[in-house]
Amino acid sequence: MILLLAVAIGLAAGLVRAWIGKRSYQAPELNSVWLVVLAVLPQLLAFHIASTIKLIPDAVASIILICSQIMLMVFVLANQDQSGFELLGLGLGLNFLVIVINGGWMPISPETVQKILPNATHNAWTVGERLGSTKDIILPIVEIKLEWLSDRFLLPAFFPWRVAYSIGDIFIAFGAFWMLWVQGKPLNRD
Amino acid sequence: MKQVLRDAKMIFSQINRRHMQIILLILSLSLFVLGAGAPGAGSGIGGW
Numbered sequence: 001m002i003l004l005l006a007v008a009i010g011l012a013a014g015l016v017r018a019w020i021g022k023r024s025y026q027a028p029e030l031n032s033v034w035l036v037v038l039a040v041l042p043q044l045l046a047f048h049i050a051s052t053i054k055l056i057p058d059a060v061a062s063i064i065l066i067c068s069q070i071m072l073m074v075f076v077l078a079n080q081d082q083s084g085f086e087l088l089g090l091g092l093g094l095n096f097l098v099i100v101i102n103g104g105w106m107p108i109s110p111e112t113v114q115k116i117l118p119n120a121t122h123n124a125w126t127v128g129e130r131l132g133s134t135k136d137i138i139l140p141i142v143e144i145k146l147e148w149l150s151d152r153f154l155l156p157a158f159f160p161w162r163v164a165y166s167i168g169d170i171f172i173a174f175g176a177f178w179m180l181w182v183q184g185k186p187l188n189r190d
Numbered sequence: 191m192k193q194v195l196r197d198a199k200m201i202f203s204q205i206n207r208r209h210m211q212i213i214l215l216i217l218s219l220s221l222f223v224l225g226a227g228a229p230g231a232g233s234g235i236g237g238w
Contacts, residue, residue, distance in 0.1 A: 001231065002229050002231075003223035003224065003227040003229065004220055004223060004224070006223065007216065007219050007220050007223060011216060024208065025212060026208065026211075027208070027211040027212040027214070027215040028211075028215070029211060030214065030215065030218055033214060033218050036218050036221045036222055036225070037221065039221075039225055040221040040222070040224055040225035043224065043225050044224070048224070068225055069225070069226065072222060072225050072226050075222070088222065088226065091226060091227075092226040095226060095227065095228050099228065106228035106230070108230045112230070113230070116230060116231070131230055132231075134228075134230050134231060135228040135230075136228065136230040151228065151229060151230040161231065162231075163229045163230065163231050164229060164230040165227075165229040165230075166228060166229070168226075168227070168228070169227045169228065169229050172222075172223055172226050172227050173223070173227075176219050176222070176223050179215075179219060180215075180216075180219070183212075183215075
């Protein structure tokens with residue numbers, strides 16, 4: 001949800017930029033868009049749609065996550081000449097690295113979970129297990145490999161959502177914003 | 191009825207290739223960030 005905000009803000013900024021420059025907003029032709037659909041559809045079933053989440057065992061969900069991110073990397077390579085894709089690829093790569101090295105899940109520390117779920121009941125989450133239906137696994141900080149790449153950053157208090165995010169997520173957000181912002185740039189008059 | 195059809199035809203004729211590309215870009219990017227990102231959501235556990 002929070003990363004979709006970057007898409008919305010980037011689009012709004014790009015449209016305003018194009019409007020100020022008195023030109024129409026342009027969009028590049030992306031290659032292999034079908035790969036994104038193919039990659040993300042299983043993730044939607046495993047992580048986002050309540051009725052299907054419970055049908056998919058955690059072990060399968062983890063495999064889905066890794067396979068899906070590999071497909072997304074191929075999509076990035078197919079579009080590497082587009083603005084913003086270097087940031088999207090870097091963010092995806094960092095998330096992929098920390099996920100793979102920590103057993104197929106994005107690690108999050110109990111301390112961070114306590115901050116995003118301050119009112120959770122005692123048995124709402126358990127160290128060593130998946131955090132609800134998210135892509136996260138709760139691990140003690142000392143057991144997290146590449147802890148600096150894990151979900152360790154929190155949104156400022158004025159945001160309505162309590163979300164922990166990684167450095168990879170930051171790059172992905174900036175990449176999405178940049179891609180949509182660039183499409184509103186003034187025409188080259190050379 | 192004819193007027194409605196005429197209006198609908200006019201609206202669809204204004205949706206050109208550029209609009210389709212913009213829609214495709216937004217959909218692709220939205221799906222990409224959902225798939226590539228891994229934020230841990232607090233509200234309700236299991237948010238996006």
